[in-house]
Amino acid sequence: MFVMGHNQLPPHLKKFRRLVYISPVITILSLSLLVWTYSSDMTFQFITRYYHATSDPQTPVQFTLPLHRGPGQMGPEEQKLSLMAVNGTKTVLVAAYQEHRTGQKEVRIIAVVLRSETVAYRCLLRCQEQLRISEGVSTTHSDHFGFAYGTADIMCPLPLGCETASHVTVISAASDSNDTQIQEFLEVKNQKVQSDSFPYNFVVCLSTMFDFTNVLQLVQSLEMLQLLGVNRVVIYKTSNSPETQRILDYYIYKGFVEVIPWSLSKFVNVSRGWLPEHGPGDLHYLGQIPALNDCLYRYMYQSRYVALQDMDELILPQSVNSWLELVPLLEMKYGEDKCYMFENNVFPNTVSLPPPTSQTLPPPSCCPGWENVSGVNILAHLYQEPIITETHYTNFKIIVNPRAVFSTSVHGLLSSLIDCSWVDRNIARMYHTRASRQTELTEDELIYDGRLLSYSTKLIPNVNAVFRESGLLPEGSIQ
Structure with missing residues (x-):
């Protein structure tokens, strides 16, 4: 933060200083002390608020942070996830979390394992600066x-006398005992239980991003999630792609997106398909399931609800406009702090x-410049495939109270303290803009649904603002 220097005082203050020496010095020192006690985060937030409050609204806010990096370099404030291989095994450790909901004190480590391998694990825990074993x-x-x-x-039980473990790692019980001295450790997170007053109402966990280039739909989806009331x-x-990274950097600096580098492919031959016959590899779809489980535990005590979904999916209420308005309806109908499944x-x-002639909302004739951005424009695809028996209860996604979940899969929960309820499609449903699943359908067999267009008056300028502020599109190409 800028503080006025001694020689930069205006003339009338210099004259006043010559008359009175002690008081101004004390005042300046006091003000300086107050200024420098602010944290850098508070300073940045203050400057940002002041800039936006005083800037001409027609003047674009340029995103001038460094945007070009080499392969493997982390973006601004990307969170590091230290994946670790267990020597002598095919096991990879993802993250560790204190488990507060079971009958004993223990640490849960999310891992990826070779299912055919039998391993006896030994946990090394740092307890009050001492190394303990279980x-x-x-x-x-x-x-x-x-x-x-x-x-x-x-699961790593805490030994008697070990109240909390700050770090943990795992070795094979068949390993040399000297291995205990040379191990890397995972930080044990979720040390504190939180039952109310969460920092966030809604956190969305998105599936793994791999060779991603669908920039337009990414921006539209992130802006839609903000309109729906999602906090992170x-x-x-x-x-x-570099264009995708530019957008991710923009949202990271805005504080809306957390990017976690997912390097599991360095340890396991991950598949790009969701079944073995759909693509080579040894682990389902880029390690999607361990990532979703890590995200759920990561925000277990930070968010009241967590949504598990894909980038091309949006859960839209039908009678209200946001999740903040939707959740009370769900809680009233299905129960509070539950798991809600969306068709x-x-x-x-x-x-x-184009929409049917009877519809009052015309097809959007937007938006100049968008054709120069790679990806799908969700506002241009307003016809859905009919619901059929074979797909009616598949590929759904959920919004759930994370504190009630022990393990999750892509579609629904594997182990939890609660049951999931199907949400009436007239209350809310999931809009999935993707390649056709019923490829034999003719155009007249598709069903028009213009619900997404009801958000367009806010969505379109918000998307344009992202392109303008991030510098992804030239200023003159956006209206």
């Missing part, structure tokens, strides 16, 4: 989609038809 118990999640590797929980979006990222509706991104 026997780890591993349970492999039931959803692995037939791949050789799967997600697992390794968490993305597990392996690789993406999947596919909107083929290959079909662009």
Whole structure:
């Protein structure tokens, strides 16, 4: 923060200083002390608020942070996730969390394991600066989609006298005892239980990002989530285009997106398909399931609700406009702090038809400049495939109280303290803008749904503002 220097005082204050020496010196020192007691975060927030409050609204706010990095370099404030291989095994440790909901004090380690391998694990825990040892118990999640590797929980009981463990790691019980001195450790998170007054109402956990180039839909989805009342979006990222990274950097600095580098492919041959026959590899879809489980535990005591979904999916209320308004309706109908399942509706991104003439909302004729951004424009795809028996209760996504969940899969929960309830499609449903699933349908068999357009008056200028402020599009190309 800028503080006025001694020689920069205006003339009339210099004259006043010559008359009175002691009081101004004390005042300046006091003000300086107060200024420098502010943290850098507070300073940045103050400057940002002041700039936006005093700037001409027609003047674009340019995003001037460093945007070009080499392969493997982390973006601004990206969160590091220290994946660790367990020597002598095929096990990879993802993250560790204190477990408060079971009958004994223990640490839960989210891991990826070779399902055919039998390993006796030994947990090394740092307790009050001492190294303690306990026997780890591993349970492999039931959803692995037939791949050789799967997600697992390794439970590490805290030994007698160990009230809390700050760090933990795992070795094979068959390892040399000297290994205990050379191990890397995971920080044990979720040390404190939180039952109310959460920092966030809604956090969205998105599936893994790999070779991602769909920039337009990414921006539209992130802006839609903000309109819906989401406080934070968490993305597990392996690789993406430079344009995508520019957008991610923008949202990271805005504080809306948390990007976690997802380097599991360095340890396991991950598949790009969701079944073994859909693509080579040893682990389901880029390690999507361990990422979702980590995200759920990461925000277990930070967010009242967590939504598990994909980048091309949006859960839209039908009678209200935000999740903040939707959740009271769900809690009243299905119960509080539960798991809510939303029916999947596919909107083929290959079909662009105008709305029926009876509809009052015309098709959006926007937006100049968007054609120069790679990706799908969700506002141009307003026709959904009909719901059929084969797909009616598949590919749904959930909003859930994370403190009631022990393990999750892509679609629904594996182990929890609660049941999930299907949400009436007239209350809310999921809009999935993607490639067609029912490829044999003709255009007249598709069903128009203009719900998304009701957000367009706010969505369009917000998307344009992101392109303008991030510098992704030249100023003159956006209206």
